[in-house]
Amino acid sequence: DAKTTQPTSMDCAEGRAANLPCNHSTISGNEYVYWYRQIHSQGPQYIIHGLKNNETNEMASLIITEDRKSSTLILPHATLRDTAVYYCIVRTSFMDSNYQLIWGAGTKLIIKP
Amino acid sequence: GAVVSQHPSWVICKSGTSVKIECRSLDFQATTMFWYRQFPKQSLMLMATSNEGSKATYEQGVEKDKFLINHASLTLSTLTVTSAHPEDSSFYICSAPLPRGLNEKLFFGSGTQLSVL
Numbered sequence: 001d002a003k004t005t006q007p008t009s010m011d012c013a014e015g016r017a018a019n020l021p022c023n024h025s026t027i028s029g030n031e032y033v034y035w036y037r038q039i040h041s042q043g044p045q046y047i048i049h050g051l052k053n054n055e056t057n058e059m060a061s062l063i064i065t066e067d068r069k070s071s072t073l074i075l076p077h078a079t080l081r082d083t084a085v086y087y088c089i090v091r092t093s094f095m096d097s098n099y100q101l102i103w104g105a106g107t108k109l110i111i112k113p
Numbered sequence: 114g115a116v117v118s119q120h121p122s123w124v125i126c127k128s129g130t131s132v133k134i135e136c137r138s139l140d141f142q143a144t145t146m147f148w149y150r151q152f153p154k155q156s157l158m159l160m161a162t163s164n165e166g167s168k169a170t171y172e173q174g175v176e177k178d179k180f181l182i183n184h185a186s187l188t189l190s191t192l193t194v195t196s197a198h199p200e201d202s203s204f205y206i207c208s209a210p211l212p213r214g215l216n217e218k219l220f221f222g223s224g225t226q227l228s229v230l
Contacts (some may be wrong), residue, residue, distance in 0.1 A: 024117075043119070105156050
């Protein structure tokens with residue numbers, strides 16, 4: 001079973017920040033939070049990941065609460081091309097030989113003009 | 114950045130025939146690759162883990178004789194759907210992690226849409 005829960009769908013206006021929440025209340029101390037997205041009929045695309053600290057890259061920002069039980073992915077200026085299903089996943093450290101990711105249902109994000 | 118190439122992008126075949134899907138890591142070596150299946154409007158389901166030089170590990174409920182996996186080199190894994198039937202029609206995706214010590218990202222191929230008539 002997936003270890004995360006996300007809203008089924010969200011809308012966001014083009015040019016605005018899209019904030020996608022994720023609950024992972026059973027996360028373990030050595031588990032990272034990963035975000036991927038999947039545009040229709042394509043393979044998933046890596047967005048960002050983090051362990052404890054907030055992270056930012058050229059695509060997005062990841063805010064992880066202090067107790068690590070939830071996180072928020074922020075797309076600062078959403079465009080129509082950001083319409084996709086966004087998956088929040090937790091997985092163990094890369095030191096673990098098992099690289100499996102357990103996929104939940106994700107959030108369908110629709111960016112509206 | 115690291116790229117995983119998957120071919121073909123889509124294939125249509127007759128029932129009873131076999132279909133081979135290739136997954137290549139283009140600029141890194143992948144001792145492990147993962148094969149997923151995705152039905153419409155559903156999430157990814159792990160089918161098997163492909164290990165270079167050894168037998169693949171299949172998830173519960175996945176028939177290893179039907180979904181043959183070969184990982185003959187550090188950059189290539191293949192999935193062969195044998196004696197395909199309409200219920201095998203699905204979106205198949207491969208993925209590969211970068212080697213340890215470099216980056217813990219998992220990279221995905223673009224997927225293969227299989228339609229069995």
